[in-house]
Amino acid sequence: MTSGLRRRLLVMLIAPLIGLAVLNAWFDYRSADNVAIQQDQRLLALLPLLADSVIGENVGRPLLLLAPPLEEFLNDRPDSAGFAVLDADGKLLAGLPWLAGLPPGGSEPEFHSEEHEGATWRIVRQRQPTVLGDTVLAVADGSDPRQQWTRSVLFKVLLPNLVLIAAAAFAVRWAVERALKPLLDLKDAVERRSPRDLSALDVSASPEEVRPLVDSLNRLFVLVNAQAESQRRFVADAAHQLRTPLAGLQAQVEAWAQAAQATGGQGHLQLPVDQVRKLRNATRRTSQLANQLLALSRADARSMQPQPVQRVDLKDLCEDMLQTHLDAASARHIDFGLDAGPAQVMGHEWLLREMLSNLVDNAVKYTRLGGTVTIRCGLRQGQAFVEVEDDGPGVAPEELPRILERFYRVQGTEGEGNGLGLAIAEEIARVHHSHLQLQAGTGGRGLRVTLVFPG
Incomplete structure (x- = not known):
């Protein structure tokens, strides 16, 4: 939901920017189109002036006296403006040679665009009478606004808008992340909680909208x-x-x-x-x-939170368990052993005694006659641990996660039991901020239950 909210915020904030960029490009194109229409009208107005500029003929060539507006048009853009005077068949009489070509079929002006030397020229041609008779006049302008818009659209419109959108996207993402951080912190706080932790959340640390x-x-x-x-x-x-x-x-x-x-x-x-x-x-x-x-x-973890802890000697505790369950193990001819090293932890002694008693009782009860049960404790990689291992029938890997559930018993298990021994042991492990580790015993036989105390 949080990622969906972030995505929606980014889309809602970035989409208008993209829309504005497209709208800006469209307005720019419309502006260029309007300028192009004005350009066509200006070129058309120059044709009569070009006709009036033909004042005579000299050895087959027209004598020209350019009208001031026409002369100003040519002087303002020497490399992007030109004209041509053609006879009725389209033969060049004066002006730019490349403007010669097929003359218009009628008396109406004809507009078109032509490529010349890498530039697009806007050209108007029309038949008009002059002192030379029926002639074809052409005026060309190489500063076509539509062509300029096409060239500049990348650098003046699209590229700046793309840079703006990219910068805005990073800025908006950073702002959204900062704005959603309290909500994400609240999500993490809830996810890190134990299922048994039902204490109240800090309202003051939450955003006002989430309170x-x-x-x-x-x-x-x-x-x-x-x-x-x-x-x-x-x-x-x-x-x-x-x-x-x-x-x-x-x-x-x-x-x-x-x-x-x-x-x-x-x-x-x-x-x-x-x-x-x-x-x-x-x-x-x-x-x-x-x-x-x-x-x-x-042994409920919540009821034990206010109870004070004390230093517990794991070696003494394991020795007591050995004496307590020795008769039951002897009755089943079980090799009951102890491998204890010095280790002390802070905890609740009576709870640890209850836990170890349940583990040993289960091991003795479900191990085959003449089997082996071993209690271990000490330090392992700098951490105190207590462990009970047997060589009984063991537990199938798919059932290992379930045997810690209350009242759950492995199918086909012989002997008496209520399915609470391991559940009680796991609850006591949680009280001590740990959990039981279940795995097969030595040689893949039996069950090994280990509790590692946090350092």
Whole structure:
């Protein structure tokens, strides 16, 4: 839209200049045409004077006594004016030889233009009686205004107008660019924003004509932010309220499952062990979902902006994660390792702990039995990073961008899950002004998730 507006402004400003240049050329041509008509009338008026200038004959040649107006005409332009006196058959009697030619067929004057020595001459011929009898008189003028206009149109009309139009185009473009710069700055400010940044735009920095639009955008931001905040609070409140009853339900089902296993599904429980196990898994998933929804709402980038950051030791954090998930990895016979170097960052420790826990939990849960999971941290090219890699089934390249979406699970994935672990990790990465980098693991197997902290 901005480029279209710039183009329309340039066209609307330059088009009148081009029109004026064409109109100026047309008026110039019309002026030359009027002068040419006056020239024809002047040449025609000189013919009777030329006839009166023939006063006699001397040895077959006419004696001439030029009339003062005719003499003045010839003297004013010695190289571009001439005359000729011809007999009835067109034979030259006096004057310029090149004006000899076929005489007019009638008594009416004949006007025409002829090229001679690179110039265009305007010539009038007419039969008139003189002291010599019936003669043909010709008067020529080499200063034809139409020819002069043709020669000077490039240098006196077109070239100056083209230079003016080009200079005006550059000036208008510069003026349009300067005039539209605040609008372009506003466009860039909106384009650079994160989808989660709904803070108000600076109205004072916008042009007066655009301020109503900026005010409307700010009102829309307020409404969208209020709606998003309401949804976030609802999810957090609902998840928080569900935690207590779900924890109690899970404790009861766990006790029930242990009792069922002890009795083999017999006695007063009246439920097979498999059904009790399914019920226990369902309560675990529901409890995990409530905890993840609460973590997701607490990790929202907007709600964390006013929270102070602190120095976090990534090596200590990774060592804690190794101890926390070691039992789960051992139960699946996973080679669970740590490659940690010293690195510290400014951030929210509890959020980074939640993020790393989700990444390690996913890796342990979806890696094949007897597989490998490695936690890494340290400095890489001067930037702190934390990384979790596994050699599990991995993720197809076309699905990599989607696995960070909430509630998205890769098709055919085995095991339990809600599709929130990586979404929570990505939200926490945004809080720390970064994002998760997803790629295949070593040898093209598994998944490697890396978070590089900005320097």
